[in-house]
Amino acid sequence: MKIDPSRASALISQIKSVSERIAAIGKGRNVRLVAVSKLKPVNDILALVQPQEPGIEPQLHFGENYAQELTQKAEMLPRNIQWHFIGGLQSGHCKNLAKIPNLFCVSSVDTLKKAQLLDRYRGEFISTFASSSSPSSPVPEKLNIHVQVNTSGEASKSGCAPGAETVALCRAVEAAPHLHLLGLMTIGAIARSVATTPETENDDFVALREQRDLVTAELGLEGQGGRHLELSMGMSEDFEGAIVMGSDEVRVGSTIFGTRPSRADAKIKE
Numbered sequence: 001m002k003i004d005p006s007r008a009s010a011l012i013s014q015i016k017s018v019s020e021r022i023a024a025i026g027k028g029r030n031v032r033l034v035a036v037s038k039l040k041p042v043n044d045i046l047a048l049v050q051p052q053e054p055g056i057e058p059q060l061h062f063g064e065n066y067a068q069e070l071t072q073k074a075e076m077l078p079r080n081i082q083w084h085f086i087g088g089l090q091s092g093h094c095k096n097l098a099k100i101p102n103l104f105c106v107s108s109v110d111t112l113k114k115a116q117l118l119d120r121y122r123g124e125f126i127s128t129f130a131s132s133s134s135p136s137s138p139v140p141e142k143l144n145i146h147v148q149v150n151t152s153g154e155a156s157k158s159g160c161a162p163g164a165e166t167v168a169l170c171r172a173v174e175a176a177p178h179l180h181l182l183g184l185m186t187i188g189a190i191a192r193s194v195a196t197t198p199e200t201e202n203d204d205f206v207a208l209r210e211q212r213d214l215v216t217a218e219l220g221l222e223g224q225g226g227r228h229l230e231l232s233m234g235m236s237e238d239f240e241g242a243i244v245m246g247s248d249e250v251r252v253g254s255t256i257f258g259t260r261p262s263r264a265d266a267k268i269k270e
């Protein structure tokens with residue numbers, strides 16, 4: 001696959017600068033950077049997975065919004081990539097997503113039905129994998145899940161309502177045999193996002209943290225033998241503010257890859 005050297009070095013320098021900003025504001029806390037590569041070609045992704053410059057850490061976590069685009073890219077790119085599905089999730093896509101062996105997390109689960117579909121198809125996939133593949137290809141693990149919460153209450157945003165609905169969905173994911181509840185995700189309102197600085201408190205981030213604490217208590221995950229449920233919040237505009245508010249995962253696209261083409265103009269490969 002062809003990788004343009006000047007494009008590659010621009011991408012590497014962008015991601016390096018984002019990583020440095022994350023490290024500086026996170027003060028040693030482990031914050032996962034998901035590079036959001038939707039509508040960007042596989043050549044761009046490969047330039048970051050296999051950096052051609054010495055001393056540069058490969059970037060392995062990538063986020064995609066469209067199920068078909070993710071499926072195609074996952075087939076074309078190395079298996080050590082850890083994919084995140086972060087887009088609006090449709091029931092009809094759950095089967096194909098669950099069959100991507102190196103899908104790290106589905107971050108946009110907002111209904112019980114979709115959780116049940118992902119669980120069922122992941123279970124089927126794990127059992128066919130276990131019986132048919134060679135010992136050298138490891139059986140995929142449980143699928144990590146972020147429950148998406150609509151913290152801004154906007155009708156245009158997906159996500160389940162804060163409170164009882166969020167708790168019930170998290171409980172169901174936690175009980176599903178082939179899913180692992182990793183934490184909660186929010187997108188939040190654009191206006192709040194643009195107004196966010198490391199010094200201001202974004203209401204969406206406050207709300208997600210409250211939901212996380214609620215779920216942790218309701219599911220009995222606090223204290224010894226408990227588990228830290230992570231917060232996936234923060235994008236290009238507001239990731240530093242999100243980290244100050246306790247984010248464990250930021251999803252950054254345009255600051256790394258530049259502005260995105262329209263869906264009609266997007267190319268999977270250059």
Ligand SMILES: *Cc1c(COP(=O)(O)O)cnc(C)c1O
Nearest residue numbers: 036086235236237251252253254
């Ligand atoms: C596109 C997208 C991002 C990245 O947005 P940028 O502003 O380009 O960083 C993050 N999260 C979700 C859910 C997205 O759809």
